[in-house]
Amino acid sequence: MxxxxxxxxxxxxxxxTEIILKKAIEWQLIPHSTFALRPTSESWSANECLQHxxxxxxxxxxxxxxxLSRSEKTESSTxxxxxxxxxxxxxLMMTPADGIVSKKMNSPKDHxxxxxxxxxxxxxxxxxxxxxxxxxxxxxxxxxxxxxxVGISIAPFIKLKLGxxxxxxxxxxxxxxxxxxRALVNxxxxxxxxxxxxxxxxx
Amino acid sequence: MQLIDSIQKLKTFVFxxxxxxxxxxxxxxxxxxxxxxxRKTILTAKGETEKTLYFITEGVQRAYYLTAEDKEATIVFTxxxxxxxxxxxxxxxxxxxxxxxxxxxxxxxKTSHSKVMELLDQYPNFERFISRATAFxxxxxxxxxxxxxxxxxxxxxTTLLTRSPQVLRLIPHKYLASYLGIxxxxxxxxxxxxxV
Numbered sequence: 001m002x003x004x005x006x007x008x009x010x011x012x013x014x015x016x017t018e019i020i021l022k023k024a025i026e027w028q029l030i031p032h033s034t035f036a037l038r039p040t041s042e043s044w045s046a047n048e049c050l051q052h053x054x055x056x057x058x059x060x061x062x063x064x065x066x067x068l069s070r071s072e073k074t075e076s077s078t079x080x081x082x083x084x085x086x087x088x089x090x091x092l093m094m095t096p097a098d099g100i101v102s103k104k105m106n107s108p109k110d111h112x113x114x115x116x117x118x119x120x121x122x123x124x125x126x127x128x129x130x131x132x133x134x135x136x137x138x139x140x141x142x143x144x145x146x147x148x149x150v151g152i153s154i155a156p157f158i159k160l161k162l163g164x165x166x167x168x169x170x171x172x173x174x175x176x177x178x179x180x181x182r183a184l185v186n187x188x189x190x191x192x193x194x195x196x197x198x199x200x201x202x203x
Numbered sequence: 204m205q206l207i208d209s210i211q212k213l214k215t216f217v218f219x220x221x222x223x224x225x226x227x228x229x230x231x232x233x234x235x236x237x238x239x240x241x242r243k244t245i246l247t248a249k250g251e252t253e254k255t256l257y258f259i260t261e262g263v264q265r266a267y268y269l270t271a272e273d274k275e276a277t278i279v280f281t282x283x284x285x286x287x288x289x290x291x292x293x294x295x296x297x298x299x300x301x302x303x304x305x306x307x308x309x310x311x312x313k314t315s316h317s318k319v320m321e322l323l324d325q326y327p328n329f330e331r332f333i334s335r336a337t338a339f340x341x342x343x344x345x346x347x348x349x350x351x352x353x354x355x356x357x358x359x360x361t362t363l364l365t366r367s368p369q370v371l372r373l374i375p376h377k378y379l380a381s382y383l384g385i386x387x388x389x390x391x392x393x394x395x396x397x398x399v
Contacts, residue, residue, distance in 0.1 A: 018242060018308070028376050031395055120376075120391035127375045134243055 003081040006145055009163065013170050014137050020170075020177050021130040024050075027123055030184070035119040039186035044113070046180035050126045051113035053176050057129035059153045060169050064136050067150055067162065073142045080145040086164020089152075093171035137166065206237055209260045209312050212284045216258070220339065221332040231322060231329065235312040240305045246288075247303040253292035254316050259283045262309030263374050266301040267381070277382040280306075282367065287311065290340055306374045351384055359383040360393045 027035065027046070036047040044052070082090065140148075145163030152158050152165075204212075210232050217223065223231065235258070240246060247253050249269065260283050268276045278301060281287035292299035293316060322329045350359060363383060364371065370379060371394075380390035 014241070021242070025375060026372060029371060029394075118391075120387070120394075124375070124377060124387060127377075131243055131375070134241075 003079045004163075006078045006080050006163075007141060009080055009145070009167075010137050010141055013166055014134060016170050016174060017130055017133050017137065020173055021127065021134070023177060023181070024123055024127050024130060027180075027184075028120070028127075030119070032119040034187065035123075035184075036116060037183075037187045039183045044179065044183065045187075046183045047117070047119050047122055048113040049176045049180035049183065050122050051117060053173055054122065054125050054129065055113075056153065056169065056172065057126075057133075060150070060165065061129055061132050061136065063150050064162065064165065065132075067148055068136060068139050068143065071143045071148045074144055075142070080161075080163040082164050082167070083161050085158070086160040086168065089160075089168040090164060090171050093168050093175055133170075140166065204260050204310060206312075209237065209258070209310075210235065212260060213258050213312060216284050216286075217332065221328075221335045223328060223332060227322075227326050227329050230325070234314045234318040234322070236314070237310070238313045239308070239310045242305060242308055244309075245302055245304045247292070247299055247301075249300060249302055250298050251292075252296055252298050253289040253303075255288055255313050256293060256316070256319060257281075257287040258312040259285060259287045260310045260312065262305060262307040262311075263370060264303065264305050264309060265378060265382075266303045268301055275381060276384075277378050280367070280370065280378075280382060282370075286336065290337075294337065306378060356383070356385045356389055357393060357397060359385065360390070360397060 030046075032047075036045050038045045038048075140162060143162065145166075146161050148162040149159035150162055150165045152160055213235070214228065214232070217228070217231070238257075239261075246255070246257075246264075259281055262283075264281045264287055266278045266289055268278055270276065287303075289299040289301055289303050291297075292301075296316065319333070323333060350362060354362065360383060363379065376390055376394070377387050380387045383390070385393075
């Protein structure tokens with residue numbers, strides 16, 4: 001399996017998070033009535049996409065922060081090799097280079113948005129999470145991404161390598177931010193496309 | 204932005220405050236180097252003494268105070284093209300009470316306190332330039348004090364957005380709310396109701 005240079009991987013994840021964050025900052029200017037509008041009765045509004053991501057962030061960001069605070073700082077081990085399960089999750093979440101998500105996935109019930117929350121609150125929480133993620137990624141430049149492990153949300157006893165957790169959390173975010181962007185395009189609010197940086201560009 | 208373009212912006216900014224002679228300007232222009240920082244990089248932490256003077260060419264930065272309860276109060280924003288850094292710590296060479304950080308990817312020119320001091324010792328006219336720059340900073344700080352004490356939330360909001368409308372698209376609104384001393388919910392309510 002491919003192995004990545006740690007700093008290259010983290011720089012790539014920082015860049016993707018930066019793009020997502022910039023997008024969310026622009027979305028602050030969209031009125032709630034539009035941001036919470038569903039393109040069809042079946043598909044999520046941009047508001048719901050971000051609520052969904054927020055609910056994952058509430059689990060993963062504190063989990064990552066807690067393992068990072070306990071992990072040994074090291075300058076060595078500059079390579080990261082994805083684990084098989086972690087890599088599977090990342091690939092599953094990943095968006096193709098053309099930005100069109102072909103495979104429809106059902107989100108776990110626990111993480112599906114249930115109520116309408118005012119968009120400024122949803123966007124603000126999402127922005128806070130992205131800023132936190134940037135800080136955690138920077139801290140992670142000093143640890144071994146193979147040895148540090150994080151339990152996953154659907155089964156906390158399954159622990160994955162930190163490098164995998166960052167990769168699939170961010171791939172998952174890209175997926176739903178693109179979905180939010182499409183919802184806004186389909187409701188006629190936004191025209192431009194979000195630039196996607198694929199993890200593949202590392203090879 | 205190329206170094207030469209940044210220096211040209213610096214010249215325009217400096218000369219609008221106080222013209223320098225060719226010799227003074229050439230010496231001043233030669234003490235700068237380029238720098239950049241990613242989003243949310245702390246450039247000066249509380250307790251450190253500010254050794255650097257920045258001239259911002261790209262991005263938004265802020266200085267903030269951290270309360271005993273870990274609450275952040277945004278004191279000032281800086282944008283292109285102007286000086287930046289913790290001004291009072293730089294001028295007095297005493298420890299900073301504030302954190303100074305980037306809020307977006309930023310580019311700047313930077314120079315050191317000691318190099319600025321050398322020019323101050325050498326040229327009386329350069330000292331006049333620094334004094335004038337400081338005076339305008341003081342003027343701005345006092346005007347802001349008046350706004351904070353007498354303006355309604357809506358007036359503060361309108362004033363900020365008339366002065367710097369671009370920030371709405373560039374930075375998270377919590378920083379703007381913190382700068383105005385209003386809560387985030389009030390800020391988003393104003394955003395949806397007030398036409399600027």
